[in-house]
Amino acid sequence: MRPTGISFDSFTAEARVLETRRARVWLLVLCAVLLVLPFVSGPWLLGQLSYAFITLIAVYGLFVTVGMAGQINIAQSAFVGVGAFTAAKLSGLGVPFWIVIPAAALITGAISVLFALPAARVKGFYLALTTLAAQVMFPIVILALPMSWLGGLVGMPVVAPKLFGHSLGGPKEFYWLALLFAAVATWCAFNLPRSRLGRALRAVHDNDTAASVMGIPVTRIKIEAFFAGALFAGVAGALTAYFLQFVTVSSFTLFASVWYLGMLIVGGIHSPLGPILGVAFITIVQEGLHKISNLLLQSDSGIGGGAVFSLSSILLALCILFALIFEPRGLAHLWHTTKTTFRLWPFPRN
């Protein structure tokens, strides 16, 4: 329910993502700030933001598979890896980046379907195990293939993307490239729940028997959920490859998959705003902890590097734990309730 003062005279107006003129103005201001940021900030911040945009795209993929369709997926990092290796291979063959990125997305989507076929028939714990198998198989397959194919243990170099002869490998240029893809992914993630496919995904999540009685082909929708989630992962993987300009199998671990899930859960699993808030929160906490770790290592405290790494991981896990205890519906819900409280002030929200 919306607070007093916001009313609509048509259902189309009510169904908009940005309901008010003020929200649209704020979005324009945000876009303008993000676009001009490279002119006023250094390469470190641009690098962090570029990587955050890539992570956001991968987490949007999880939002589709896990948040919307309710299909647990702990192999998102492996799917990002498939996209990255596809991009590395294709860019090595001289394919331009604007073909590489969609191709990486489609190939990742096709591979995800192989795992989705059995996964669509199982639920809960068994589904988690099926996707875990995908994550475990990913490095095994890469390492088992001939080194000339995907680089084996050593990895593969990636040629920087080029547009009309200009390299997009610099921090500024890559930032804009990542921002463009993150913007497209955001548009897709916010509009998918309003579409026919989006409603079907959420219906399957809510109650697959009720969904099937309305003619929704449940198994096909579950497979489509994996495919759609993997498309996002493929794009994120290709951008990761261009960002790092080198891909190795050790960059796409189960640990990363769990972090992607953590970001989605902390941000809010049911709202497309969740991935944005989750990625922002976890990235800021991670970077803050890195800074503190570096300070500790440089000081005379006598704490070793291993202990600092373990402590920062524990602190990060505690942050997630507290977020889950105090706001289990995620930061997106907290944002929504806070906004409503301010709109209704001085009247109580409930």
Add this chain to the structure above:
Amino acid sequence: MLTLANIDVVYGGVIQVLRSMNLEVRQGQMVVLLGANGAGKSTALKAISGLLHADHGSVTSGRIALDGAEITHADPSVIVKSGLVQVLEGRRVLEHLTVHQNLMIGAHLRTDRAGIRADLEKVYEYFPALPALQNRIAGYLSGGEMQMVLIGRALMARPRLLMLDEPSMGLAPILTRQLFETVSRIKREEGLTVLLVEQNARSAIAQCDYGYIMDGGRIVLHGSRAQLSSNEDVQEFYLGLSGAQDRSSYRDVKHYRRRKRWLG
């Protein structure tokens, strides 16, 4: 229109729930399926709409046909496409979706936008309480409102045959009466055929054209509304019009119960 011929349903490969069930629903009729808990009414509906696999059940023998075309082992989406839609028991709204989204889910297989919009208006006309709730999350609705959403959602699929599984479950008598009146109106105005499973026998028989009584997984009695209303067994066991006062001795009561069991 719909025919069930000698249907057997087995759950988990061992528990037989339906035994040689036969049933016929004719075009434009409202047919009611009555029976005690565990008689197999919901299983019969699930067998028709292809939902048995969700409970590890299957039709092991017999034939289900809609307008002569066999749908015995068809996929639920194919069955919905052919015009047969079920409203499940237990208020199974999609609880994280709004009322509007729930209704739109009903039209998932349709592509005619103008038709969908017109049917949405029609649903809002049949259930005047729904337009004000269209942006409400369905999980927060009352029982009666949920039931309206479920029937509205089924209507959005533009069915030819609507199967309702205990729509009055947990509703106040006045709401039940209103609901049955609305279903009758929809049947009349849309030319729908309705197969209704109910525990509320009095209301169901009052609305139906034909009825079947189930017991122990098989049809034990069937007939028109007049035949059912006047049947001694139906009066005794479903309408509460007990003839017990005429059977004063224990022997008479026992004999009567035996006779009913024999029917089953």
